[in-house]
Amino acid sequence: MAYVLFLAGLAVVLAGxxxxxxxxxxxxxxxxxxxALAAYEEAYRTTAHQSHHELxxxxxxKSESGSPDDL
Structure with a gap:
C-alpha cells in the first residue's frame, strides 16, 4: 500500500x-x-554553448524570400 501511495504522490508532483x-x-x-543553462554550458560544455548560439x-x-512583384 505504501508503494501505491508513493507512486501516486510522485505522479501528482510530476504532473504539477x-x-x-x-x-x-x-x-x-x-x-x-x-x-542560467546557457551560462553553465558556456563554462563547462563549450561545444554545446556554441551550438546554442548558432541555433x-x-x-x-528571417528568410529573404522575394515577392512575385519584384520581377
Whole structure:
C-alpha cells in the first residue's frame, strides 16, 4: 500500500511540474532558466554553448524570400 501511495504522490508532483513548465513557456517566464543553462554550458560544455548560439542566430534570422512583384 505504501508503494501505491508513493507512486501516486510522485505522479501528482510530476504532473504539477509539467503543468508549471507549460504555463511558464506560454507566459514567457522560462527565459531566466534558459540564461542560467546557457551560462553553465558556456563554462563547462563549450561545444554545446556554441551550438546554442548558432541555433539562436538561425531562429532570429528571417528568410529573404522575394515577392512575385519584384520581377
Amino acid at each position: 511540474l509539467t503543468w508549471f513548465a507549460s504555463w511558464a513557456r506560454r507566459h514567457g517566464r522560462g527565459s531566466g532558466m534558459a540564461g 539562436r542566430q538561425q531562429a532570429d534570422r
